[in-house]
Amino acid sequence: MLSLNVDAVTVRYPGLSSPVLDVPSLFIAPGSRVVITGASGSGKSTLVNIMTGLERVRDGYVRWGDTDIAVLSERARDRWRGMNIGLFMQDFHLFPGLSAFDNVMLPARLSRAAKKDDEIRAKSLLHEVGLQRPEQSVETMSRGEMQRVAIARALLRRPSILIADEPTASLDTDSADAVAHLLLALSLAEGSTLIVVSHDPRLTRQLDRCLTLVAGRIASDSSVEGKVA
Numbered sequence: 629m630l631s632l633n634v635d636a637v638t639v640r641y642p643g644l645s646s647p648v649l650d651v652p653s654l655f656i657a658p659g660s661r662v663v664i665t666g667a668s669g670s671g672k673s674t675l676v677n678i679m680t681g682l683e684r685v686r687d688g689y690v691r692w693g694d695t696d697i698a699v700l701s702e703r704a705r706d707r708w709r710g711m712n713i714g715l716f717m718q719d720f721h722l723f724p725g726l727s728a729f730d731n732v733m734l735p736a737r738l739s740r741a742a743k744k745d746d747e748i749r750a751k752s753l754l755h756e757v758g759l760q761r762p763e764q765s766v767e768t769m770s771r772g773e774m775q776r777v778a779i780a781r782a783l784l785r786r787p788s789i790l791i792a793d794e795p796t797a798s799l800d801t802d803s804a805d806a807v808a809h810l811l812l813a814l815s816l817a818e819g820s821t822l823i824v825v826s827h828d829p830r831l832t833r834q835l836d837r838c839l840t841l842v843a844g845r846i847a848s849d850s851s852v853e854g855k856v857a
């Protein structure tokens with residue numbers, strides 16, 4: 629299980645007078661369940677991008693356990709992420725022309741680690757998120773259906789770190805409940821670290837810690853009020 633240490637990280641873009649992200653220090657213990665919240669433009673996706681290595685940090689450190697992903701090459705970061713993080717991003721990154729089932733299986737197949745168990749689990753996850761046609765091609769799916777395929781894919785290999793950007797946005801109540809339940813159940817069962825960008829109380833009230841971003845800074849870091857015991 630890996631802890632996360634973010635130290636002295638700033639992200640700047642040309643033409644902007646202040647950084648879009650400024651995190652002097654952040655520690656997340658292994659197995660923590662954390663929600664990141666804040667207004668639009670406050671830096672939530674940027675923080676997720678640096679935690680996952682999707683965006684390379686030029687100033688500071690992003691250490692998961694003993695690995696500082698800020699110093700890894702893009703290829704090494706991709707490999708590290710594939711091995712350690714179940715990732716759900718808002719733009720899904722699904723492959724058109726492939727079925728829902730094949731999209732869920734693709735990362736496991738690419739890493740040549742796919743097992744018969746994975747196929748059974750892929751079908752079961754697709755069923756749990758409310759998709760009845762695993763053979764349906766993803767480009768014929770609605771946005772909400774694609775979202776559920778991407779969630780199933782992130783969960784397939786029981787990752788020790790799960791990071792999800794707005795996983796229940798644009799889902800109907802039943803599907804959002806199913807996705808929230810899956811994320812929480814999996815993180816509990818596996819002891820995974822769960823980091824979620826979300827405003828959805830179905831998720832946030834059940835997490836242990838809330839980071840609120842304001843203009844790129846962590847303005848508060850506290851337990852979520854109204855947490856369900």
Ligand SMILES: Nc1ncnc2c1ncn2[C@@H]1O[C@H](COP(=O)(O)OP(=O)(O)OP(=O)(O)O)[C@@H](O)[C@H]1O
Nearest residue numbers: 641642644648666667668669670671672673674675
């Ligand atoms: N490539 C870029 N060049 C310039 N500014 C950028 C770039 N990428 C992000 N930003 C700015 O950085 C700030 C933080 O963006 P970010 O996407 O992290 O916010 P967010 O909190 O995730 O927003 P939302 O809730 O709307 O998705 C925003 O003001 C955005 O305009």
